[in-house]
Ligand SMILES: O=C(O)C(=O)[C@H](O)CO
């Protein structure tokens with residue numbers, strides 16, 4: 001079977017209520033969906049849209065925290081709030097049978113931040129059998145974010161040493177911070193839990209920019225990547241006119 005794709009509803013159809021966005025993704029031909037922060041929408045409404053369309057929600061994020069924050073898990077002295085955010089995400093994921101939970105690190109740096117992140121990740125990995133993801137973010141969009149490179153993520157995954165902890169490999173962030181996307185996909189495959197993509201550097205549809213996505217999709221297919229790839233790009237208006245890449 002060939003590659004399939006997941007619509008990231010944090011960006012695609014973001015003007016629609018989440019249940020309607022799930023239905024729009026289904027109509028457009030996506031094989032799955034994923035989201036950012038679904039917490040304002042009752043989980044029963046999301047579960048109903050998923051079962052009505054037959055789509056799976058591949059993942060959701062832990063809450064960002066207060067204004068100007070981007071996750072709490074690597075913030076020393078915020079451990080209780082970080083664990084509460086993990087509990088909330090797991091409960092929501094259980095209610096809609098989501099595949100994975102992305103535990104967001106937050107703006108922090110240094111050894112204490114790493115120790116806090118590792119503690120929160122150990123807690124999350126022990127609290128669920130679902131996949132726990134960590135995602136390096138690029139320093140243009142998220143300056144000061146704790147987790148910025150795949151090498152740093154690899155080290156943390158090794159230290160936590162939990163079977164359900166994996167890397168969110170977002171080709172967009174990896175290209176901006178490191179490049180060498182093909183070799184990194186090949187080498188990191190055993191620890192990757194989800195793959196996302198967008199054009200670089202403008203984070204648009206994967207049909208232009210400095211990354212050649214037909215090549216990257218072929219690499220993922222050659223490697224036998226089993227899950228839908230996450231289309232996490234900003235359509236800059238209605239989503240449907242940007243989907244030429246999906247039809248091809
Ligand atoms: O920004 C990204 O790439 C993500 O995948 C996250 O959900 C964090 O915003």
Ligand SMILES: [Mg+2]
Pocket residue numbers: 135170196232
């Ligand atoms: Mg991403």
